[in-house]
Amino acid sequence: MPRPLDARALAALAANPGCRRRALLDGAGVDKGALAEALGSPSAAFGQSQFAIARGNTFESRVKSDGGTELLRLLHEHTGGEAPKDAAVPDLAAAGPEGRAARTALALREATAAGGWTLLDHPMLALEVAGSPAYLEPDAVVVAPDGRWTVVEIKSFPMIDAAADPSKVGAAARQAAVYVLALERVAGLLGDTPGPADRVAHSVLLVCPKDFSNLPTASLVDVRKQLSVTRRQLARLTRIEEIADALAPGASFALDRPAPELTETVESVPAAYAPECLAACELAFHCRDRARAVDAVTALGRGLRAELGGLGGLGGLGGLGGLTSVGAVLDAARGRAGDPSDPAVAALRRAAALRAEALEGAAAGGAVCR
Amino acid sequence: MSLIATLARLEAVETGRAAPLATVRHRHLSERPLVLVPLTTSGEAGAPLGALVGTDREAPRLLVVPQPRDRELRFAFLAELADAVLPHLDAYADEVEAAERNETDPETGKKVKVEVELCADAPQIVVPGRAAIDFVRLLGRSMRFRRTAEQDPDTPHPAPPRVPLLGRWLTHYGERARVPGSALLLAATDLLGRHWATGQSSLEDQHLGALLAWIDPPEGASGAEAALRAELARDGDGQLLCPPAGPATDPAFDNKLLAPAIDRYDRARQALYAAQDGEAADARLGDLTRAEQEIRRLVGEQLRPTWEAVWQSLDLLRELPGAPRTADRWTRDRWSFTAHRDRVRAGEPPQPRRDDAVTAAAKLASRETAQAQLEAQEALDDPLVMAGRRLAGEAFAGEVVDVVMAWSESKRPSPRPLVTVRTDDAPHLAERAKVFRSLDGKPQSAEFVGYQADGALVLRLLDKMGRSKDPAPGSVPEKGDRVCWTLFEHDQRGGPRLPDPEATPWTHGGPPGTDAEHPDPLTPEDLL
Numbered sequence: 001m002p003r004p005l006d007a008r009a010l011a012a013l014a015a016n017p018g019c020r021r022r023a024l025l026d027g028a029g030v031d032k033g034a035l036a037e038a039l040g041s042p043s044a045a046f047g048q049s050q051f052a053i054a055r056g057n058t059f060e061s062r063v064k065s066d067g068g069t070e071l072l073r074l075l076h077e078h079t080g081g082e083a084p085k086d087a088a089v090p091d092l093a094a095a096g097p098e099g100r101a102a103r104t105a106l107a108l109r110e111a112t113a114a115g116g117w118t119l120l121d122h123p124m125l126a127l128e129v130a131g132s133p134a135y136l137e138p139d140a141v142v143v144a145p146d147g148r149w150t151v152v153e154i155k156s157f158p159m160i161d162a163a164a165d166p167s168k169v170g171a172a173a174r175q176a177a178v179y180v181l182a183l184e185r186v187a188g189l190l191g192d193t194p195g196p197a198d199r200v201a202h203s204v205l206l207v208c209p210k211d212f213s214n215l216p217t218a219s220l221v222d223v224r225k226q227l228s229v230t231r232r233q234l235a236r237l238t239r240i241e242e243i244a245d246a247l248a249p250g251a252s253f254a255l256d257r258p259a260p261e262l263t264e265t266v267e268s269v270p271a272a273y274a275p276e277c278l279a280a281c282e283l284a285f286h287c288r289d290r291a292r293a294v295d296a297v298t299a300l301g302r303g304l305r306a307e308l309g310g311l312g313g314l315g316g317l318g319g320l321g322g323l324t325s326v327g328a329v330l331d332a333a334r335g336r337a338g339d340p341s342d343p344a345v346a347a348l349r350r351a352a353a354l355r356a357e358a359l360e361g362a363a364a365g366g367a368v369c370r
Numbered sequence: 371m372s373l374i375a376t377l378a379r380l381e382a383v384e385t386g387r388a389a390p391l392a393t394v395r396h397r398h399l400s401e402r403p404l405v406l407v408p409l410t411t412s413g414e415a416g417a418p419l420g421a422l423v424g425t426d427r428e429a430p431r432l433l434v435v436p437q438p439r440d441r442e443l444r445f446a447f448l449a450e451l452a453d454a455v456l457p458h459l460d461a462y463a464d465e466v467e468a469a470e471r472n473e474t475d476p477e478t479g480k481k482v483k484v485e486v487e488l489c490a491d492a493p494q495i496v497v498p499g500r501a502a503i504d505f506v507r508l509l510g511r512s513m514r515f516r517r518t519a520e521q522d523p524d525t526p527h528p529a530p531p532r533v534p535l536l537g538r539w540l541t542h543y544g545e546r547a548r549v550p551g552s553a554l555l556l557a558a559t560d561l562l563g564r565h566w567a568t569g570q571s572s573l574e575d576q577h578l579g580a581l582l583a584w585i586d587p588p589e590g591a592s593g594a595e596a597a598l599r600a601e602l603a604r605d606g607d608g609q610l611l612c613p614p615a616g617p618a619t620d621p622a623f624d625n626k627l628l629a630p631a632i633d634r635y636d637r638a639r640q641a642l643y644a645a646q647d648g649e650a651a652d653a654r655l656g657d658l659t660r661a662e663q664e665i666r667r668l669v670g671e672q673l674r675p676t677w678e679a680v681w682q683s684l685d686l687l688r689e690l691p692g693a694p695r696t697a698d699r700w701t702r703d704r705w706s707f708t709a710h711r712d713r714v715r716a717g718e719p720p721q722p723r724r725d726d727a728v729t730a731a732a733k734l735a736s737r738e739t740a741q742a743q744l745e746a747q748e749a750l751d752d753p754l755v756m757a758g759r760r761l762a763g764e765a766f767a768g769e770v771v772d773v774v775m776a777w778s779e780s781k782r783p784s785p786r787p788l789v790t791v792r793t794d795d796a797p798h799l800a801e802r803a804k805v806f807r808s809l810d811g812k813p814q815s816a817e818f819v820g821y822q823a824d825g826a827l828v829l830r831l832l833d834k835m836g837r838s839k840d841p842a843p844g845s846v847p848e849k850g851d852r853v854c855w856t857l858f859e860h861d862q863r864g865g866p867r868l869p870d871p872e873a874t875p876w877t878h879g880g881p882p883g884t885d886a887e888h889p890d891p892l893t894p895e896d897l898l
Contacts, residue, residue: 042602047621047622047625048621049412049413049619049621049624049625050624050625050629051411051412051413051414051624051629052412052413052621053413054413055413055414056413156413157415158415158416160415160508160511161511161723161724209415211415212415212416212512275570275571275573275574276573278573278574285602292594295383297380299570299571300379300380300383300569300570300571301571301572301573303572304376304379304571307373307376308376326380326383326384327384329380330377330380330381330384333377333380347373347761348373348377350761351372351373351374351376351377351761352377354374354757354758354760354761355374355377355378355754355757357753357757358393358753358754358756358757359390359393359754361753362393362394362753362754
């Protein structure tokens with residue numbers, strides 16, 4: 001049973017665009033958590049506390065209660081225009097995701113034609129990703145009397161004194177950008193004027209609890225940057241076939257295959273592991289094990305890799321291009337390998353000598369120099 | 371991160387054990403720090419679940435909120451926290467020494483010296499990690515605008531008496547923690563990460579258990595293995611063997627252990643309210659107490675390993691000799707503590723929700739100064755840090771190969787000796803660049819004159835040689851001396867003075883309003 005792509009997965013892909021492994025597995029709809037378990041490495045299970053889930057659900061229903069009056073008031077406060085009253089809340093229920101997506105597209109067209117306020121509660125949007133449809137479900141989409149569609153994200157982290165945790169806002173913005181993209185596609189299909197880019201607002205409404213209360217407050221978040229990143233990323237995803245071509249014929253990620261075979265197949269697709277993956281990918285611990293097993297400096301973080309890569313400057317071809325393993329860098333630093341005329345190697349040796357001198361001086365008691 | 375620190379990380383990978391990043395301890399550690407390990411309820415802002423707090427490693431005080439959604443229980447927790455923290459702060463407030471401060475006389479506009487009190491020592495709070503510092507800030511924000519029944523008899527849900535005061539202090543500590551090099555509120559992960567490099571990324575270093583495992587692995591295990599175990603190992607029940615240092619709890623703990631225990635507590639409480647007669651009530655009170663004890667046990671078990679880890683971190687750090695210049699920074703922390711004590715005693719209102727333009731600019735400027743100061747002081751205190759600056763071309767060390775006496779060309783000639791230094795370092799020296807060295811703890815400056823044919827540097831000494839024609843003994847380096855010069859100044863001074871808040875220009879919003887901050891509005895229920 002393939003696992004459909006959701007907005008979270010699409011947003012995560014945009015965070016590490018260089019990872020072919022993730023692109024392929026996500027594109028093929030592989031359950032990476034189950035795959036990690038089948039490979040015998042711990043799955044970075046992003047379990048959620050039931051307290052957090054319960055709070056999120058209660059807050060969302062509270063925001064949308066009473067026909068979305070409060071929600072529309074918040075949006076109107078930020079966008080202006082005609083005061084909201086008697087908003088329509090169409091019923092979007094239908095059989096299956098395809099049915100719901102069709103129902104949503106219809107409701108969007110009717111609402112735009114009607115020229116009033118309309119709240120679409122949990123609409124379903126379809127987006128073509130790597131040749132197969134992904135179904136996305138934003139918290140809400142509001143159609144304003146002027147015909148603009150705005151994505152609404154309802155989150156349960158607080159906005160304290162009108163400021164929220166930037167990392168959480170960033171994650172919400174990346175997720176919302178995927179919805180905007182899907183909405184633009186619907187607008188494109190409707191084919192009327194104005195074009196999709198003008199029909200769909202590029203600022204989304206982020207609704208959060210205010211301070212320490214359960215009252216909602218909102219802020220418009222500009223997602224143009226996230227939108228272009230996601231768009232570019234999704235365009236790249238179409239090249240999954242190329243990645244797949246590199247696989248051995250008959251390769252499969254079926255979870256019932258023996259672990260060594262499965263590992264071999266997974267390893268045949270290159271990954272771009274960075275410690276940031278630990279918070280975003282179920283397979284991260286597997287990739288980290290591999291990166292550590294081959295002694296890769298990337299396992300120590302992008303900053304450190306950049307530091308080493310930036311060495312050598314003009315003289316070194318690509319800096320420490322050949323020195324991607326911990327052992328190789330240390331060998332070069334200790335004079336066991338490498339060409340001393342290479343500026344990268346020279347810098348490493350200088351650093352190692354200074355470090356050794358300082359540590360010896362401290363061990364002998366007293367500073368080296370005053 | 372300098373290349374030297376990068377090498378330390380790589381060495382740690384190779385040996386499976388953390389490598390030193392410093393040869394001395396760069397933060398002041400109090401004799402009697404207050405350790406605070408807080409836990410929060412997942413998904414709720416400002417709803418603490420529990421905490422271990424105290425100054426005695428063997429006898430921490432366990433505070434638990436059995437039902438975090440109940441406002442009364444949360445207030446009870448905060449009152450207890452105030453009980454545990456405020457006496458510790460008060461104990462330092464009255465032991466003072468006399469000090470002088472420069473102030474501008476409002477009438478004459480002249481600088482005058484004013485006799486003021488300076489607290490002889492300040493209370494230090496240590497928490498497990500950066501997330502806990504953020505939580506201290508959040509707790510401070512959630513408490514400082516609360517009103518007590520004494521302040522406002524009509525307030526619908528009055529806070530216990532000392533809670534707003536604790537909020538102001540925690541806010542002050544949380545703000546102070548943003549100042550580089552300050553030590554009033556410290557995170558154990560920051561402390562360890564400053565002094566040791568592990569063989570994992572700095573992101574993974576945020577896990578206190580894993581970080582400690584690299585630095586001080588248990589007998590017979592490598593740091594790498596122990597860190598992996600601290601990160602991931604779970605028992606048969608699916609619970610982490612090394613619970614996260616918080617304040618967030620592990621979802622598996624929430625779902626499998628805590629949620630059922632809270633349900634039992636809720637049921638026992640309902641049953642108690644529904645009791646018909648005294649005998650039944652007694653029995654149900656027993657049930658309720660047992661349910662509460664169970665939650666206390668669970669929360670305590672989550673907190674205890676982190677409590678131990680924080681103390682173990684402090685032990686490890688105490689093994690390092692203290693850097694001399696930490697005392698200077700600690701004095702600044704004492705000033706900060708004293709100033710806030712004075713504001714509280716003068717009855718000033720709590721810190722505003724947002725700083726006005728002048729306050730914000732002043733804070734930023736002082737943090738920038740503190741950052742530059744910290745970088746200079748750490749390098750002067752620690753040859754390993756200085757090595758990094760030397761590698762970066764911001765300092766150089768070498769041997770004095772020649773000293774030639776020379777004098778300035780004024781009516782009263784002052785000594786301006788020329789010192790030739792041979793060094794392997796490659797400092798980025800511009801013509802007539804100023805360089806500094808530490809002479810008995812004071813900076814002596816010199817001017818770069820030029821290179822000799824063999825690459826040796828010639829410097830002209832400029833000051834700290836006394837008033838007479840001949841330099842004071844010991845003030846000029848001699849041939850054969852090892853000296854270390856820096857291109858950065860040793861004492862960092864702040865930028866130009868900022869205007870008074872009343873004189874804030876209109877471009878920056880004009881003078882701040884005089885309206886007192888309103889308390890947070892209260893809703894009948896404030897949690898979801």
